[in-house]
Amino acid sequence: MNYTFDFSPVLAAWPTLLEGVIGTLRMSSLSMVFGLSLGIVFMLMRLSNQKVLRIIAIGYIELIRNTPILVQVFFVFFGMPAIGIRLSGEQAAILAMTLNCAAYAAEIVRGGVQSIRPGQIEAGRALGMHTADIYRFIVFRPAIRAVYPALCSQFILMMLNSSLVSSVSAEELTYFAQTLDSQTFRSFEIYLTLGVIYLVLSQFFSAALSMIGRVYFSYPAK
Amino acid sequence: MIRQFGWGEFVFLLEGARWTIVLSLLAFTVGGALGLAVALGRTSKWKILRVLMATYIQIFQGTPLLVQLFFVYFGLPMLGMKVDVWVALTIGLSLHTSAFLGEIWRGSIQAVPDGQSEAARALGIGYVHRMVDVVLPQAFRIGLPATISFLVNLIKGTALAALLGLTELTRSGQLMANITFQPLQVYGAVALIYFFICLPLTYCSARIERRLHAVR
Numbered sequence: 001m002n003y004t005f006d007f008s009p010v011l012a013a014w015p016t017l018l019e020g021v022i023g024t025l026r027m028s029s030l031s032m033v034f035g036l037s038l039g040i041v042f043m044l045m046r047l048s049n050q051k052v053l054r055i056i057a058i059g060y061i062e063l064i065r066n067t068p069i070l071v072q073v074f075f076v077f078f079g080m081p082a083i084g085i086r087l088s089g090e091q092a093a094i095l096a097m098t099l100n101c102a103a104y105a106a107e108i109v110r111g112g113v114q115s116i117r118p119g120q121i122e123a124g125r126a127l128g129m130h131t132a133d134i135y136r137f138i139v140f141r142p143a144i145r146a147v148y149p150a151l152c153s154q155f156i157l158m159m160l161n162s163s164l165v166s167s168v169s170a171e172e173l174t175y176f177a178q179t180l181d182s183q184t185f186r187s188f189e190i191y192l193t194l195g196v197i198y199l200v201l202s203q204f205f206s207a208a209l210s211m212i213g214r215v216y217f218s219y220p221a222k
Numbered sequence: 223m224i225r226q227f228g229w230g231e232f233v234f235l236l237e238g239a240r241w242t243i244v245l246s247l248l249a250f251t252v253g254g255a256l257g258l259a260v261a262l263g264r265t266s267k268w269k270i271l272r273v274l275m276a277t278y279i280q281i282f283q284g285t286p287l288l289v290q291l292f293f294v295y296f297g298l299p300m301l302g303m304k305v306d307v308w309v310a311l312t313i314g315l316s317l318h319t320s321a322f323l324g325e326i327w328r329g330s331i332q333a334v335p336d337g338q339s340e341a342a343r344a345l346g347i348g349y350v351h352r353m354v355d356v357v358l359p360q361a362f363r364i365g366l367p368a369t370i371s372f373l374v375n376l377i378k379g380t381a382l383a384a385l386l387g388l389t390e391l392t393r394s395g396q397l398m399a400n401i402t403f404q405p406l407q408v409y410g411a412v413a414l415i416y417f418f419i420c421l422p423l424t425y426c427s428a429r430i431e432r433r434l435h436a437v438r
Binding site for chain 2: 004062063065066067069071072075076078079080081082083119136160161163164165174178181187188191192194195197199202203
């Protein structure tokens with residue numbers, strides 16, 4: 001092996017990589033927020049009394065969960081212009097990741113909501129609370145508390161998955177790394193560094209999010 | 223003359239799907255064998271082995287699969303190792319699989335009640351027999367649903383092979399979309415093919431999981 005490691009071109013490009021990190025975090029957090037909101041809608045449809053709504057929700061969730069996210073990204077980025085909706089790489093990426101996240105979030109939150117005992121809801125009703133209030137105070141808070149760790153791993157997963165939207169030229173970390181690779185040909189160093197950055201990001205967020213969870217969802221409930 | 227997306231084009235996609243399945247099975251087999259080693263290392267009595275395997279799992283679970291594949295495919299040739307795209311994908315996907323299955327199976331091994339291996343030890347059964355005849359068969363049952371859902375994830379993960387230029391299902395879709403200029407139909411068809419490969423597995427996994435819970 002007569003290869004000399006040279007990390008200097010990678011280290012010299014730190015402003016670009018930082019921009020990439022910001023892009024990655026921006027896209028994954030936006031998709032997480034939108035995805036979670038849409039996911040809650042699908043979850044409510046999934047648990048509704050109307051059979052049609054239930055079937056639509058189940059169909060959507062299963063369709064998304066059984067197809068690769070890369071194909072979903074391609075479908076949105078290349079397919080949408082065919083029906084007249086033109087999206088930039090980043091918009092397509094956020095839309096695709098939101099649609100993807102919604103399906104997973106719906107299933108996660110459903111697990112939480114179904115863990116609430118019916119007696120709790122009946123107690124709320126007996127106290128004369130509105131349905132909206134029952135959902136807000138009795139169902140959602142404890143439900144989110146129960147599934148908070150799963151939602152956190154979903155966020156980490158989104159962050160890691162966002163690497164593949166580089167293929168539709170959305171400007172995130174992997175995209176910049178690939179550009180750097182084609183400029184410097186230091187593939188080994190670049191992808192090693194890239195891996196380390198993702199590892200640090202995922203470790204950091206998993207620690208930070210669990211800390212936030214401990215404070216925000218601490219017993220006794222605030 | 224632009225080609226229309228018709229039956230012949232759909233068959234082209236199906237031929238791509240064949241490589242998706244071959245690649246998934248290859249990675250699942252090799253990765254499964256490695257994964258068993260990882261799981262046994264993770265539950266071993268030697269601390270150093272446990273820490274080593276935990277780090278290994280952490281590295282693969284904490285970085286994107288795409289970066290792992292890029293590293294193997296573009297990074298290793300720099301060190302003078304010539305890797306063909308099939309070899310690179312098999313190595314990359316197998317390592318990825320071994321880390322995830324290792325973690326799933328660690329959980330299943332630990333979920334087998336301690337009394338089982340204690341009883342085996344009391345009967346003087348050695349490590350190999352204790353694992354092969356007592357612990358692993360029970361762990362297999364517990365870990366089956368999660369293993370199948372991981373297989374679904376792996377099949378979906380092989381779509382990334384398209385970005386390295388292997389003509390599997392997604393890459394066939396890309397080619398077809400470029401020829402026919404009907405990306406909506408083509409990617410829709412690609413998604414449907416994935417859906418019909420993965421859905422039976424997902425269904426199977428959910429069924430087994432329900433049955434396991436019913437027993438307990």
